[in-house]
Amino acid sequence: MDKKVQEIYDQTQKIANQQYMGHRRVTIDPITRLEGHGKIDIFLNDQGDVDRAYLQIPELRGFEVFSRGRPAEDMPQITSRICGVCPTAHHMAAAKALDDLYQVECHPVGRKIRELVYNTFMLEDHALHVYILGGPDFIVGPDAPKELRNVIGVIGKVGLDVGKKVISTRRRLREIINYAGGKVIHPVLGLPGGVAKGIAPDQLPQFRQIAQEGLEFALFTLQVFKDIVLKNDAYVKLITSDAFTHKTYYMGLVDKDNRVNFYDGDVRVVTPEGKEYAKFPVQKYLEHINEHVEPWSYIKFPFLKKVGWKGFVEGADSGVYAVAPMARLNAAEGMATPEAQKARDEYFKILGGRPVHHTLANHYARVVEMIQAAETIVQLVNDPEITAKEFRTIPTKTPKSGVGVVEAPRGTLIHHYETDENGLMRMANLIVATVGNSARIAMSVDKAAKGLIKGGNVSEGLLNKVEMAFRAYDPCFGCATHTLPGEMPLIVTLRDLKGGVIREIRR
Amino acid sequence: MARAAGTVVLALGNDILGDDAVGFHAARSLRAEFSEGVDVVETGEAGLALLDHLEGYDRAIILDAIATGKCPAGSVLTWAREDFKDIVSPSPHFSGLPELIHLAERVGMHFPKDIRVLAMEVDNPTVFRESLTPEAQKALPELVARARRVLTQEWGHRSPNAPCTNKR
Numbered sequence: 001m002d003k004k005v006q007e008i009y010d011q012t013q014k015i016a017n018q019q020y021m022g023h024r025r026v027t028i029d030p031i032t033r034l035e036g037h038g039k040i041d042i043f044l045n046d047q048g049d050v051d052r053a054y055l056q057i058p059e060l061r062g063f064e065v066f067s068r069g070r071p072a073e074d075m076p077q078i079t080s081r082i083c084g085v086c087p088t089a090h091h092m093a094a095a096k097a098l099d100d101l102y103q104v105e106c107h108p109v110g111r112k113i114r115e116l117v118y119n120t121f122m123l124e125d126h127a128l129h130v131y132i133l134g135g136p137d138f139i140v141g142p143d144a145p146k147e148l149r150n151v152i153g154v155i156g157k158v159g160l161d162v163g164k165k166v167i168s169t170r171r172r173l174r175e176i177i178n179y180a181g182g183k184v185i186h187p188v189l190g191l192p193g194g195v196a197k198g199i200a201p202d203q204l205p206q207f208r209q210i211a212q213e214g215l216e217f218a219l220f221t222l223q224v225f226k227d228i229v230l231k232n233d234a235y236v237k238l239i240t241s242d243a244f245t246h247k248t249y250y251m252g253l254v255d256k257d258n259r260v261n262f263y264d265g266d267v268r269v270v271t272p273e274g275k276e277y278a279k280f281p282v283q284k285y286l287e288h289i290n291e292h293v294e295p296w297s298y299i300k301f302p303f304l305k306k307v308g309w310k311g312f313v314e315g316a317d318s319g320v321y322a323v324a325p326m327a328r329l330n331a332a333e334g335m336a337t338p339e340a341q342k343a344r345d346e347y348f349k350i351l352g353g354r355p356v357h358h359t360l361a362n363h364y365a366r367v368v369e370m371i372q373a374a375e376t377i378v379q380l381v382n383d384p385e386i387t388a389k390e391f392r393t394i395p396t397k398t399p400k401s402g403v404g405v406v407e408a409p410r411g412t413l414i415h416h417y418e419t420d421e422n423g424l425m426r427m428a429n430l431i432v433a434t435v436g437n438s439a440r441i442a443m444s445v446d447k448a449a450k451g452l453i454k455g456g457n458v459s460e461g462l463l464n465k466v467e468m469a470f471r472a473y474d475p476c477f478g479c480a481t482h483t484l485p486g487e488m489p490l491i492v493t494l495r496d497l498k499g500g501v502i503r504e505i506r507r
Numbered sequence: 508m509a510r511a512a513g514t515v516v517l518a519l520g521n522d523i524l525g526d527d528a529v530g531f532h533a534a535r536s537l538r539a540e541f542s543e544g545v546d547v548v549e550t551g552e553a554g555l556a557l558l559d560h561l562e563g564y565d566r567a568i569i570l571d572a573i574a575t576g577k578c579p580a581g582s583v584l585t586w587a588r589e590d591f592k593d594i595v596s597p598s599p600h601f602s603g604l605p606e607l608i609h610l611a612e613r614v615g616m617h618f619p620k621d622i623r624v625l626a627m628e629v630d631n632p633t634v635f636r637e638s639l640t641p642e643a644q645k646a647l648p649e650l651v652a653r654a655r656r657v658l659t660q661e662w663g664h665r666s667p668n669a670p671c672t673n674k675r
Binding site for chain 2: 062063065066078081082083084085087128132150151152155160163164167170171174
């Protein structure tokens, strides 16, 4: 960011702060390690009804300045340290941005190794969400007593052996990632044009076994989801209820046949009716995506530039779009692997056809994606080329600008770098996955809050409903992940115009 | 899974977020002091990944940064395993220490019975920076000393390389 832009940005932030402080508002504030993260602000009008509710996602500052002047080759390592939740996604987006920066096609074997690692990461991360993070809402149940709405409740429902299986599968999958890329947080895998290390043939028997176990686990998870969630009419009713439904555009990466791809492809956008609206290589993202800034928020709200920003509203005239599992399935015409395709067809059949607009369907779509990731891993570890000794094309061109994209578990992740002729960073712009969903998350939180706050009275049921509204998106508060004392109680504070506390609800 | 060392010092943080890395700095001092019977590990991971780092040990010290906003920067706050009895709710993307402890117990994992969390209050761990602030730098010896006291006086570890002092 140049100096002038920075000044304007700072001024805007100052005005934003003043306006923010001048509002009458309710704050739902998780007591996290980093105060204020994942905070929900609910602005009340003079009648005490909800004017607008927002989820404040934490903003880490200074990355632009931090990266300036560093060798671009360091970016896969640096960006993988941004957050402890999805380091592999940042690492891979950065490696792909380097390919583009140095104008080098990734070596086909290097690409397969990258895809192996990436799909392994997707499977592991999705499995964690299904059982540990989202599981309490669906496997245990949204109405279960709060002391059971956690991982222990999940184990109580699915059985201890499954709990053990989740832990051991996760660990086994990490063996593949660690072998290929070194430490998860500081991976040394991606280099411009390929990868740093190949796969020794004697590793394959072990990897094939892990892959097979991973696939069986993914298919088992689908069965669990069907048995516990889909056979329960109340759950299905909740998923498809109006409170958790928004008709927006959807975005995701697709391969040449318009099938879901986590690692590569064109960015495809479909309309709220499910028709193709745009399909473009990620290098053209600035032609298609713009970011809206609200005076009250530090978060930016990406929207479709050519549709335009019409506010936090749904429909074909509003540029609001969604990313992440449900959006990916909507944006593609199919899955890339057979069992995932079957699961996907059933998913759309059960939920009333494509596109699906129900936010809570993200949990189901995540299970479908687990199957594709697992099947892709099986394919790759059985590919004779995966152990080839050549896995990198050495770049020879002068760097200037590069853009890389992957589908992170939480949605489309874009890295854009510009360097001088020596490959030293001049500019870095990251559109992270959670931010891609920020407008829709705000709409979901708003809908939940409006239904529960009337005339300044805050319903006791607010906390759970609002939490559920954003948990389905799996928003990543990466920097807040070591929360102490390890819990995330919520506080709703109802304030008057002067900021005085009228009432506080704690859980 | 049993480990050769019975004790682990596990530092959490992010080494490009300024004072968020204070636990790493403390860990490096302790690693130099305690060569036997204590494993010192630094990680930027969170949630379930921490099971891998804690499994197999009898005792654990967790070093971290914290921003409660209730204490001056540089204060060292402490918790013990008994403080993590209740799981309140799952957070949006997070499984915390209480969940890990319950999970480990439930699946019969060899998990530390004695856990101490030592966290330094920091002001602003949301700006990318590779160095500590002067406040954190100044308070770092206290964080190290607290960990050292637990390791030597409570858990009986020897620290042959500890700095020579008449105060511990």
